[in-house]
Amino acid sequence: MESLSETFQNASCRTSGSGPRSVQVLLDALQGEDGGTPSDMYGKGETIERFERKLARMLGKEAAVFFPSGTMAQQIALRIWSDRKGSKVVAYHPLCHLEIHEQDGLRELHHLEPVLLGTEDRLITLDDVKNMPVDVRCLLLELPQREIGGQLPGYAELEEISAYCREKGIALHLDGARLFEILPFYQKTAEEVCALFDSVYVSFYKGVGGIAGAMLAGDADLAQQSKVWKRRHGGDLISLYPYILSSDYYLDRRLPQMARYYEEAKELAALYNDCFGIRTLPEVPVSNMFHLHLSAPRETAERVVAGVQAETGIGLAAYLRETGESACATEISIGDSYRDVPKDELREAVKLLGERLAQANRS
Amino acid sequence: MESLSETFQNASCRTSGSGPRSVQVLLDALQGEDGGTPSDMYGKGETIERFERKLARMLGKEAAVFFPSGTMAQQIALRIWSDRKGSKVVAYHPLCHLEIHEQDGLRELHHLEPVLLGTEDRLITLDDVKNMPVDVRCLLLELPQREIGGQLPGYAELEEISAYCREKGIALHLDGARLFEILPFYQKTAEEVCALFDSVYVSFYKGVGGIAGAMLAGDADLAQQSKVWKRRHGGDLISLYPYILSSDYYLDRRLPQMARYYEEAKELAALYNDCFGIRTLPEVPVSNMFHLHLSAPRETAERVVAGVQAETGIGLAAYLRETGESACATEISIGDSYRDVPKDELREAVKLLGERLAQANRS
Structure with missing residues (x-):
């Protein structure tokens, strides 16, 4: 029998993603590209500077700097704030990317001392911020908080956190890996959200669906210093253009889709929440993403989902991770693929999944 | 009047390089590439692992790890050796890439303490190595030493340095940014040269002419640790394949050309050394590269070279840097372009350059 990931890949349509990460993604982005376009050269030249100016405008910041990765961009942003503020203590969520996905680069390379704010199962609140140790001079907020399904604070609370940090002289940095994905929920422009922050990083391979790459935006000094750290x-x-050109291409293509992805995420989550033994986090998505939680042991759920995918031809989940003895979860990120899923068949598939899970739990 | 770089770019042929760094370099590498080839995923997958295995074999090391840049690869190599050997002191040449081109990343991020060995105008010798401070536990050698025109120690001296380091337990790391370019002079395989070193970095955008990318090779532990630091x-x-695929493509294409580049470098250097006020360093190249030194103030030389380039249509130099009150220099790296230069016209152009420089110096 085919594995969960095989049945997802072999399905005729998928609820998550914008298609496979394959070389075709680059080929599509380069179609029509002029071979004579000169490479960027060590961060200089129109190919990189034009895209940096475009994002600086979009994010409403003085300057923006293109980075190969968000890992690099964010460590550097925090390092610059730490040096400016004269404190090695920075605060972020316990499930922040820097805390769990970067092999402790922030500590090992920059010797910063993170304070974990809030708890693993909920967002950072205004109260958390007000109760930070006094030596915290930089706070990172991730919008949406990816590892808990992509949750968001209310906009009013976000404004209060921002006002508090400004009042106290605490630098506020936005981990905006999925910033474009939350604009339809907040009903704000990127510039409006970023105005609450002193610096911001955005990614080009999440909802945007590019190949890799990130942008760090802030004041002109921060941008200049970030180039030294880069x-x-x-x-x-010497050449970042494969990422720059593809990031620019997919940004133009996918930004107008974000509102649709958000609506579709709510539609799909509602289908799941109607089923026994299935719930989504958040219950009502606030972006294109949510976590799908199944009440079954991981191996059981893998078998059940794989079976449903094979029978229906609809890809629901590429993987499941264990979250408890009889619980597992996967991440759903709505992209271009969802629109090709026949909605009647999807409803049937989700219903079938619920029935099979109930059956498996009884037996 | 057109500038030096304009006349170089507009020339009908060029003595240096393998063509402009433009998007065409990527388009050429991707021609015939299967769009279905899956992306590497955070350092995993056949696309990256196959290329890493290929280079590990080629360099005769247990394992190799692909990096976006040599800057990253080499800092990490030295950091791993420093941690293993329990000493923060590493030794390298005063004009080592880490010392002059990396904004002090090695000190700022890894807190290593470099000892500069030898002097700016010559290679590191066996005597230098024997007289290193005792706390130096890692030595980096760059072959060829780029900033002094691409010079090389004799192979026997290199073997002696290697034997000495092995005897003393000093880790020997090879900055092999231009390793493939020196094999024809040494009449050795990459594996034979690398056998003298504990770890090695090679680049894919020097003589190889790729877009960017580097490989770090060594023992399996070093490779594994380097992934953590990466x-x-x-x-x-998430995806390095634009660099991996292009590096692989141009490596296959350019490796067989290295002997030819080397012969052509000697040919071109001999032409220059016949002229008044012009000399090359080294006088007889030992790779595809050399530095061209002109006895004239930079501005004068720029005007003269630009004029010769405009008149003859042969690109001789893209830039000149001042090396003294009445002296300037440029770097020549023979690549694919040289073969398209008509040799009779080249001789005339070089002769004309010598005459014009003599004339300019008299007036």
Whole structure:
């Protein structure tokens, strides 16, 4: 029998993503590209500077700097704030990317001391911020908080956190890996959201669906200093254009789709929440993403989902991770693929999944 | 009047390089590529692992790890050796890439303490190595030493340095940014040269002419640890395939050309050394590269070279840097372009350059 990931890949349509990460993604982006376009050269040249100016305008910041990765961009942003503020203590959520996905780069390379704010199962609140140790001079907020399904604070609370940090002289940095994905929920422009923050990082391979790449935006000094650190990190490549051109291409293409992805995420989550033993986090998505939680042991659920995918031809989940003895979850990120899923068949597939899970739990 | 770089770009043929760094370099590498080829995923998958295995074999090391840049790869190599050997002191040449081109990343991120060995105008010798401070536990050698025109120690001296380091337990790391370019002079395989070193970095955008990218090779532990540091540096991108595929493509294409580039470099250097006021360093190249030194103030030389380039249509130099009150220099790296230069016209152009420089110096 085919595995969960095989049945997802072999399905005739998928509820998540914008298609496979394959070389075709690059080929599509380069179609029509002029071969004579000169490479960027160590961070200079129109190919990179034009895209940096475009994002600086979009995010409403003085300047923006293209990075090969968000890992690099964010460590550097926090390092610059730490140096400016004269404190090595920065605060972020316990499930922040820097805390769980970067092999402790922030500590190992920059010797910063993170304070974990809030708890693993909920967002950072205004109260958390007000109760931070006094030596915290920089706070990172991730919008949406990916590891808990992509949750968001209310906009009013976000404004209060921002006002508090400004009042106290605490630098506020936005992990906006999925910033574009939350604009339809907040009903704000990127510039309006970013105005609440002193610096912001955005990614081009989440909802945007590019190949890799990130942008760090802030004041002109921060941008300039970040280029020095980019060189130190080994990220100031002679040529970043494969990422720049593809990021620009997919940004133009996918930004107008974000409202649709958000509506579709709510539609799909509602289908799941109608089923026994299935719930989504958040219950009502606030972006294109949510986590799908199944009440069954991971191996059981893998078998059940794989079976439903094979029978219906609809890809529901590429993987499941264990979240408890009899519980597992996967991440859903709505992209271009969802629109090709026949909605009647999807309802049937989800219903079938619920029935099979109930059956498996009884037996 | 057109500038030096304009006349170089507009020339009908060029003595240096393998053509402009433009998007065409990527388009050429991707021609015939299967769009269905899956992306590497955070350092995993056949697309990256196959290329890493290929280079590990080629360099005769247990394992190899692909990096977005040599800056990242080499800092990490030195950091791993420093941790293993329990000493923060590493030694390298005063004009080492880490010392002059990386914004002090090695000190700022890894807190290593470099000892500069030898002097700016010559290679590191066996005597230098024997007289290193005792706390130096890692030595980096760059072959060829790029900033002094691409010079090389004799192979026997290199073997002696290697034997000495092995005897003393000093880790020997090879900055092999231009390793493939020196094999014809040494009449050795990459594996034979690398056998003298504990770890080695090679680049894919020097003589190889790729877009960007580097490989770090060594023992399996070093490779494994380097992946952790790659993640910390922000270099463990979800997708590095634009660099991997192009590096592989141009490596296959250019490796067989290295002997030819070397012969052509000697040919071109001999032409220059016949002229008044012009000399090359080294006088007889030992790779595809050399530095061209002109006895004239930079501005004068720029005007003269630009004029010769405009008149003859042969690109001789894209830039000149001042090296003294009445002296300037440029770097020549023979690549594919040289073969398209008509040799009779080249001789005339070089002769004309010598005459014009003599004339300019008299007036």
